[in-house]
Amino acid sequence: MHAFPKSSVTVDLIVFTITDNSLKVLLIKRGIEPFKNMWALPGGFVLEDESLEDAAKRELVEETGVKDIYLEQLYTFGEPGRDPRGRVITVAYFALINSQIQKIRASTDVSEAQWYSVNKIPKLAFDHKKILDYGLQRLRWKLEYTTVGFQLLPKTFTLSQLQNIYEIILHKQLDKRNFRKKLLSLDIVEESGEFTEGVSHRPAMLYKFKKRIGEIIEIL
Amino acid sequence: MHAFPKSSVTVDLIVFTITDNSLKVLLIKRGIEPFKNMWALPGGFVLEDESLEDAAKRELVEETGVKDIYLEQLYTFGEPGRDPRGRVITVAYFALINSQIQKIRASTDVSEAQWYSVNKIPKLAFDHKKILDYGLQRLRWKLEYTTVGFQLLPKTFTLSQLQNIYEIILHKQLDKRNFRKKLLSLDIVEESGEFTEGVSHRPAMLYKFKKRIGEIIEIL
DNA sequence: GCATCTTTGTGTATAAAGAACAATAAATAT
DNA sequence: ATATTTATTGTTCTTTATACACAAAGATGC
Incomplete structure (x- = not known):
């Protein structure tokens, strides 16, 4: 058996909430390169012995301090070249949190975290705009056909x-x-x-x- | 920046067709370890400069010789321990091929390939049973709500x-x-x-x- | 305390969509 | 010609979706 190429795997989170009569999504301002100081979806690398969902939950706690909320796997994005650091495959999750718990704490590698209205999204790092659009589509769809x-x-x-x-x-x-x-x-x-x-x-x-x-x- | 763990990434394919008034799925008999001689979903490693979808298309051509058919990403499975060789994350795709083109050719690493009726599936390698069940669910769902x-x-x-x-x-x-x-x-x-x-x-x-x-x- | 303001809570009539149901038509085989 | 097999077509009934307006409950200001 030959050596097969290895990739880094990350999870990215689309965290939605509703405040002030508007649908908001949580964005973080990147504290490190690449795309330092640019807004991006919260996320991070999947650790050695951690399932994808556990990684998503861990990131969610790190970024928002909340657990036991709705979380679902969305889609996996893996175009070569989507991350300048090399081959990185990201599994996107989307989460919904209710309008009462919204304390945000900036964590390591993050200089700022903020709720953005979905119709006033700044330019995003990586292919995060595409991921966000996909998440929005899924949210609208699920809202109509599920609870x-x-x-x-x-x-x-x-x-x-x-x-x-x-x-x-x-x-x-x-x-x-x-x-x-x-x-x-x-x-x-x-x-x-x-x-x-x-x-x-x-x-x-x-x-x-x-x-x-x-x-x-x-x-x- | 620390070194983040790297994983192998594979794609697995659930290829459906209908013959003899029965829904069939393509299985291959593994020619190599692990799970040598056991039935499994066709699939393989994602190459260095290949998108996930390209990898799925490539595997599909290798296993069935067909291209330009319906292919959609299903779900990503990444439990640690799902593959005895180490951390392997697999992106599952499902494909539909029409009942006219069904030539199957066994490729490298595959000793045999065969269409199995979905209600007579043998024991499968890895977590492929779970993946297949998920694919079946998605197929039934999409049949009702799409074309x-x-x-x-x-x-x-x-x-x-x-x-x-x-x-x-x-x-x-x-x-x-x-x-x-x-x-x-x-x-x-x-x-x-x-x-x-x-x-x-x-x-x-x-x-x-x-x-x-x-x-x-x-x-x- | 009375008028005003704001949001809650409720019913009916009509249109559209879904479900149940059976007889005739076109071809081949004997 | 008769039998066999599958194709094609409409109507009734039930369920679901849509359109639409006014009285009730509490707070506020005068």
Whole structure:
């Protein structure tokens, strides 16, 4: 058996959240070469005895401090020449975190980390623009056909908040009555019994997702 | 910058076709260690200056002699320990080839190649069973929501042949009238003008797919 | 305390899509 | 000519999707 070429393998993360009525993605400013001082998706090398998913989870904790959130493998990018350091293959993951936990901490090799609205993305390092576009496409797709949307909300939420997430990500208006009718017919949410407080208008019922965290099901 | 661990990267192929009213997958009998003489998915190492997709295409030509067929990246498997030779990450692709071109040639490192019905799969090397299951799931899914099914047919085909493919893969019976009504309403096939010949019953209209080879669209 | 503001919550009528179902037509074989 | 096999075509019913408007609940300002 000949010696086969070896490559470095990285994971890159597309971390989405929603704040200020806008879909945001987490970017880091690179602290080292190549592409030093340029914005990029968070990520890093896969270690010796670590599965790809574990590497993604580790990077996620390092960048955001959060764990136990929704994470799914997206696609693997491996064009020769995509990284000036040599042959580097990257496995992209996408993650959704809810709007409550968003503390960001800059880690080693990172001079800054920031949430960027998806329609105001700066020029990105490597082929990260392509990766991000792919992730956005997947997010829109899954939002329509699965229950991933719930991953962007805290444990209890109002139906208006949920509808809002759909409207932001799909950027189109939805009919309130039809949205609620459809959702309730799926039998995947239940009333929590609590209401929103401290709002200067009629309080809304808080609902909760019937499935466990991280679980998503098809068709919505 | 420290030295980051390097891995070997392979591509594995799940090549589907339909023959004898059954969904088949191409397996090779390994001619070398590890897992010598065991059945496995065709695949091989990604070369130095080759993209992942090029590697998959190259392997496909080596194993089947066919090119220009439908090929899509499936998933990347990278558990440490999945390959006894060391850290090997594999990018799985799935391919569909139509029932006319199925010459198989055993290549180097392969003592035999054979089409296996998906419900009579022998014990497979590595984690190839898991990869195959994943591929099957994806195939069933895409069949229902896209036009991949056409990739399994020759240029012209009868509507019954097409329906048959759906019935085999989804293993359930479909209503002929509803199937045709739905299909024709999508406006993606057109009559070729030709009819089947040499059959001892009413000849059927041969249709052709309006899109180009390799192109698939959503929703069916 | 009453009017105003803002967001919540609900029902019905119509259109479109999906599911169930059977008889005639065109060719070959005997 | 009769039998056999597969191809082709429409209608009814059920389910799902869409379009659309007004009253209720609480906070705020006067």
